[in-house]
Amino acid sequence: MSDPDKSHSGLSSGPGEWLPIQLAPDDCDLELGQPHKTGILPLSFPCRRRAGVWFNVWADEAVLISPSHWRIWRREPSRTNTHI
Template identity: 35%
Template sequence: MRDWHPISTAPPERNLQLSVHENDEVHTLVFPCRRTESGWVNATTGKPVFVDPTHWREWLEFEP
């Protein structure tokens, strides 16, 4: 299992998988995100992602 890291250590401008806590549950986003100067964005669309993530790990690309 890949290791999760504290969100405070998230590198900028890299595709990452984010973990968020919502309603006392942990959720993992199913699309890659990037940390930019203006906040988190969907790495595929470039649109802002309005979440408050707690952890991150490397996004792994899967090929069919």
């Protein structure tokens, strides 16, 4: 019996699951990762690919690495106080 939470394309992977960089979409915030002896080492900032070049979304600077994996960037909850 197949797992209903996984699609055949691999694009409906569970939260936090790394996908091959070849499947990375353009023009959306992604978390990139590189192989490390302990597993996949994530970058600490969101990235986007534009014209084949990866950019740090926060600094709008090119990222000079060759990532091997990606997953959707998950924003941390806001730590600012909200006034009611």
